Amino acid sequence: KAGVTQTPRYLIKTRGQQVTLSCSPISGHRSVSWYQQTPGQGLQFLFEYFSETQRNKGNFPGRFSGRQFSNSRSEMNVSTLELGDSALYLCASRTGTGVSPLHFGNGTRLTVT
Amino acid sequence: QKEVEQNSGPLSVPEGAIASLNCTYSDRGSQSFFWYRQYSGKSPELIMFIYSNGDKEDGRFTAQLNKASQYVSLLIRDSQPSDSATYLCAVNTGFQKLVFGTGTRLLVSP
Numbered sequence: 001k002a003g004v005t006q007t008p009r010y011l012i013k014t015r016g017q018q019v020t021l022s023c024s025p026i027s028g029h030r031s032v033s034w035y036q037q038t039p040g041q042g043l044q045f046l047f048e049y050f051s052e053t054q055r056n057k058g059n060f061p062g063r064f065s066g067r068q069f070s071n072s073r074s075e076m077n078v079s080t081l082e083l084g085d086s087a088l089y090l091c092a093s094r095t096g097t098g099v100s101p102l103h104f105g106n107g108t109r110l111t112v113t
Numbered sequence: 114q115k116e117v118e119q120n121s122g123p124l125s126v127p128e129g130a131i132a133s134l135n136c137t138y139s140d141r142g143s144q145s146f147f148w149y150r151q152y153s154g155k156s157p158e159l160i161m162f163i164y165s166n167g168d169k170e171d172g173r174f175t176a177q178l179n180k181a182s183q184y185v186s187l188l189i190r191d192s193q194p195s196d197s198a199t200y201l202c203a204v205n206t207g208f209q210k211l212v213f214g215t216g217t218r219l220l221v222s223p
Contacts, residue, residue, distance in 0.1 A: 045212060102211055
């Protein structure tokens with residue numbers, strides 16, 4: 001079974017721009033979660049989508065948004081980028097029901113200059 | 114109070130020793146608990162999960178859960194240098210949100 005696929009692997013953007021990250025979950029997984037990882041803050045939860053609906057949301061500003069499509073693929077968008085948005089963005093999928101662990105993709109490394 | 118707390122370490126153990134990693138959580142409604150390992154520059158990978166009080170063993174790894182005291186631990190027996198990594202504790206809260214601790218860095222010396 002293919003794992004979680006994230007694209008692109010690396011991104012360099014300028015302050016004020018916007019960016020869209022993509023995630024394809026493991027086949028059969030209906031839940032996709034997004035996390036931001038920085039050296040100082042660790043893994044911070046952004047949001048989780050399940051069957052195209054946002055099920056949970058972390059404490060991030062509205063500049064961070066996401067969506068999930070009918071095939072469970074998900075995108076995350078960050079608008080008006082700030083220097084502090086530089087981080088590793090991790091997507092993870094799970095079945096979404098019962099005790100279901102997250103399976104992570106390789107992440108997208110975003111650098112904002 | 115943070116939702117999930119771990120000692121950042123580093124925890125240094127000699128090869129062959131038992132490494133003990135601890136995690137406490139604040140939400141009493143939490144139902145399931147996960148341990149992930151993350152090598153530098155890589156994404157987290159699942160080691161094991163537990164949802165019943167007591168111990169759960171998988172090879173050299175044992176997860177221990179005490180819901181009354183709100184802590185979960187991971188024991189690594191016969192530690193190897195290849196076990197050197199950051200270990201992340203994750204808790205599925207009452208709102209079905211998986212919250213991670215900041216991780217404990219483990220160093221196993223030959």
